[in-house]
Amino acid sequence: MEPIRIDPKRALDDAMRAQQKLAASFRTLRKVEDVDYGATEKEAIYHEDKVVVYRYKGKAKPTAKAPILICYALVNRPYMVDLQDDRSLVKNLLALGEDVYIIDWGYPDGGDRWLTLDDYINGYIRRSVAAVAKHAGVEKINLLGICQGGAFSLCFASLHQDKLQNLITMVTPVDFHTKDNMLSHWTRDMDVDLFVDTLGNVPADLMNWCYLTLKPVRLNQQKYIAMLDILDDKAELENFLRMEKWIFDSPDQAGEAFREFIRDFYQGNKLVKGGLEIGGKPISLKNITIPVLNIFAEQDHLVPPSASRPLGDHIGTKDYTQLAFKGGHIGIYVSGRAQREVPPAIHEWLAKRTR
Amino acid sequence: MAKGPDPMRSPDDWQALSQQYWNAWADATRKAFGSAADATTSDKTPWHEGLEQWSRMFDARSAGDTQSEVAERLLAGARSYFALLQSLAEKGADGKADPQAWAERLRESFNFPGADAALLDNPLARALRELAGHGAKGFEQMMEGMQPTMAEARALLDLPAFGYAREHQGHYQRMAKAWLDYQHETNHYNALIARASRRAFEVFEDKLAERGEPGRQIDTVRGLYDLWVDAAEDAYAEIALSDEFREVYGALVNAQMRVRQNVQREVERVATDLGMPTRTEIDSMGKRLHALHRDAKNQAETLPELVAEVAALRAEVERLKAGGVKFSSKPARKSATRKPARKSRK
Numbered sequence: 262m263e264p265i266r267i268d269p270k271r272a273l274d275d276a277m278r279a280q281q282k283l284a285a286s287f288r289t290l291r292k293v294e295d296v297d298y299g300a301t302e303k304e305a306i307y308h309e310d311k312v313v314v315y316r317y318k319g320k321a322k323p324t325a326k327a328p329i330l331i332c333y334a335l336v337n338r339p340y341m342v343d344l345q346d347d348r349s350l351v352k353n354l355l356a357l358g359e360d361v362y363i364i365d366w367g368y369p370d371g372g373d374r375w376l377t378l379d380d381y382i383n384g385y386i387r388r389s390v391a392a393v394a395k396h397a398g399v400e401k402i403n404l405l406g407i408c409q410g411g412a413f414s415l416c417f418a419s420l421h422q423d424k425l426q427n428l429i430t431m432v433t434p435v436d437f438h439t440k441d442n443m444l445s446h447w448t449r450d451m452d453v454d455l456f457v458d459t460l461g462n463v464p465a466d467l468m469n470w471c472y473l474t475l476k477p478v479r480l481n482q483q484k485y486i487a488m489l490d491i492l493d494d495k496a497e498l499e500n501f502l503r504m505e506k507w508i509f510d511s512p513d514q515a516g517e518a519f520r521e522f523i524r525d526f527y528q529g530n531k532l533v534k535g536g537l538e539i540g541g542k543p544i545s546l547k548n549i550t551i552p553v554l555n556i557f558a559e560q561d562h563l564v565p566p567s568a569s570r571p572l573g574d575h576i577g578t579k580d581y582t583q584l585a586f587k588g589g590h591i592g593i594y595v596s597g598r599a600q601r602e603v604p605p606a607i608h609e610w611l612a613k614r615t616r
Numbered sequence: 617m618a619k620g621p622d623p624m625r626s627p628d629d630w631q632a633l634s635q636q637y638w639n640a641w642a643d644a645t646r647k648a649f650g651s652a653a654d655a656t657t658s659d660k661t662p663w664h665e666g667l668e669q670w671s672r673m674f675d676a677r678s679a680g681d682t683q684s685e686v687a688e689r690l691l692a693g694a695r696s697y698f699a700l701l702q703s704l705a706e707k708g709a710d711g712k713a714d715p716q717a718w719a720e721r722l723r724e725s726f727n728f729p730g731a732d733a734a735l736l737d738n739p740l741a742r743a744l745r746e747l748a749g750h751g752a753k754g755f756e757q758m759m760e761g762m763q764p765t766m767a768e769a770r771a772l773l774d775l776p777a778f779g780y781a782r783e784h785q786g787h788y789q790r791m792a793k794a795w796l797d798y799q800h801e802t803n804h805y806n807a808l809i810a811r812a813s814r815r816a817f818e819v820f821e822d823k824l825a826e827r828g829e830p831g832r833q834i835d836t837v838r839g840l841y842d843l844w845v846d847a848a849e850d851a852y853a854e855i856a857l858s859d860e861f862r863e864v865y866g867a868l869v870n871a872q873m874r875v876r877q878n879v880q881r882e883v884e885r886v887a888t889d890l891g892m893p894t895r896t897e898i899d900s901m902g903k904r905l906h907a908l909h910r911d912a913k914n915q916a917e918t919l920p921e922l923v924a925e926v927a928a929l930r931a932e933v934e935r936l937k938a939g940g941v942k943f944s945s946k947p948a949r950k951s952a953t954r955k956p957a958r959k960s961r962k
Contacts, residue, residue: 276698452870460873
């Protein structure tokens with residue numbers, strides 16, 4: 262049997278329809294305003310340098326006994342967790358009675374060139390945790406680390422778990438040397454000292470270029486071909502543009518912290534191999550004995566599931582739960598499935614453990 | 617939608633129908649984008665001109681805004697897709713070609729008129745070229761700008777350096793060598809991308825062969841395009857996860873950094889000559905400032921603890937006083953014997 266049976270008429274009809282959509286897009290794109298993001302009202306409760314800790318305001322008073330502090334990655338902006346009204350991890354957690362705070366790292370500039378992982382983990386995160394605990398009137402809080410922020414949260418918990426009740430990691434790399442980790446593979450022969458000494462802070466555009474080259478045809482062509490289908494739909498187009506904005510609205514990376522992260526995590530894989538030190542203090546996942554929930558995405562091309570799963574083998578806690586989500590690195594926050602599955606899973610897991 | 621010729625009956629009818637559609641496309645382009653399209657629309661690639669017109673509308677009226685960015689990106693992706701559409705529409709009427717012949721048609725579609733000849737048969741290189749990362753773009757532009765300097769430096773490369781300008785000449789030689797290394801590593805990288813492109817067509821053939829099974833046939837151009845994307849990404853991943861790619865990628869990044877570093881040194885030299893501050897100086901100050909900032913933060917954190925400790929001690933003293941304990945107004949001497957000792961020395 263022949264592999265292709267394309268009706269020529271249908272092929273040409275498809276071409277004409279695409280052309281019509283293209284023509285319609287000129288009108289639609291002109292109507293689209295600069296997209297807004299962030300669905301939930303929030304207030305700043307702590308400032309330090311460029312770092313701001315926000316508390317999200319839900320419609321009702323939180324019923325949870327301990328607040329959640331979200332620690333996002335440095336490489337993207339944290340509003341992905343509250344992108345828009347119908348795509349918001351935060352909004353859904355609030356609706357379930359959780360009290361949600363988030364660290365916004367801001368946009369590092371030349372003044373932040375010498376920030377180290379010690380500054381981030383033992384400095385900003387530690388003081389943010391203290392600020393949230395004080396604001397919420399509790400001694401211990403729940404920490405939710407995302408992606409690189411998850412790796413930071415593991416380091417923080419290893420050193421300061423007396424400040425935490427529970428730890429949740431989402432799409433967090435733990436074992437950086439699995440065979441399918443393309444990003445890690447590419448960094449292995451890179452001279453990171455030469456790289457940072459030359460660039461100083463690492464430009465966001467360079468980071469984005471690197472991410473796009475992980476899947477160059479899918480991310481640079483196919484995605485925009487799929488956009489043809491929605492060119493005449495203003496609402497869908499706004500959703501698309503909002504996502505585009507998030508993808509490319511990336512902060513530069515503080516040079517020293519980047520150097521340490523590449524050297525110790527991507528190249529040295531010290532989180533699982535051992536020998537990692539932050540600010541001169543040894544980090545061991547075995548030190549973490551509080552309850553841990555590890556959520557990863559099965560189709561994640563940035564942090565493959567194989568990089569997240571090993572946490573269970575290395576963590577010290579006896580109360581370890583793992584949740585595999587059917588989706589990708591971004592879908593875990595914004596897909597319809599994510600809205601239905603992820604917030605309730607977090608809420609129920611916490612409810613059983615928070616005192 | 618179409619009436620008249622029946623493409624299933626004869627190739628002539630198919631050609632007529634195909635022409636009818638592309639004429640309609642060209643008409644639609646003219647209607648949508650005005651008479652500017654009339655003069656330039658090509659019979660060979662009506663879709664191409666339509667896209668160009670569409671792109672120009674955004675360039676002219678909304679340069680620099682989000683929509684314009686999106687238009688640019690869509691244009692980059694759409695070119696390949698519409699080329700595939702037209703290629704299949706013109707040649708794929710019978711639907712009876714084997715996977716190899718389909719792969720050949722696909723390959724032809726990427727080499728559409730106006731496409732960069734340097735990217736012939738290399739769709740992955742095209743996809744990488746179309747990435748609009750300003751970080752990479754900026755460096756490429758810088759490299760282009762450096763060409764005259766490099767040409768000059770290359771001529772000096774083999775000459776011995778001596779005399780007053782010896783250090784400058786040595787620097788130019790290092791810069792030229794770094795640039796040549798970078799070219800060398802870029803060629804290695806490009807060779808691997810070209811290999812991934814060749815492999816993509818092979819993977820595409822394999823994937824297509826699998827679709828010969830009942831119920832798995834491809835019946836839309838989009839379906840075919842998506843299958844091609846899967847093949848291209850699989851082939852790319854195969855190469856990109858190899859040890860060879862890792863070494864070449866690392867060498868390329870390192871070579872680019874050495875070029876940048878040499879250029880920075882040259883810029884700093886000129887800045888110093890002109891009495892301007894350099895990045896090295898700013899980094900040096902930034903590092904010191906950061907260390908001070910960190911110490912100040914740490915001290916500020918310990919301050920409340922010290923204040924609390926002093927307050928606790930004061931309270932204890934007050935309690936003891938209230939209990940009748942007498943305190944001397946002067947602290948007790950630790951070395952009462954020192955003075956006599958000094959006197960005895962005299």
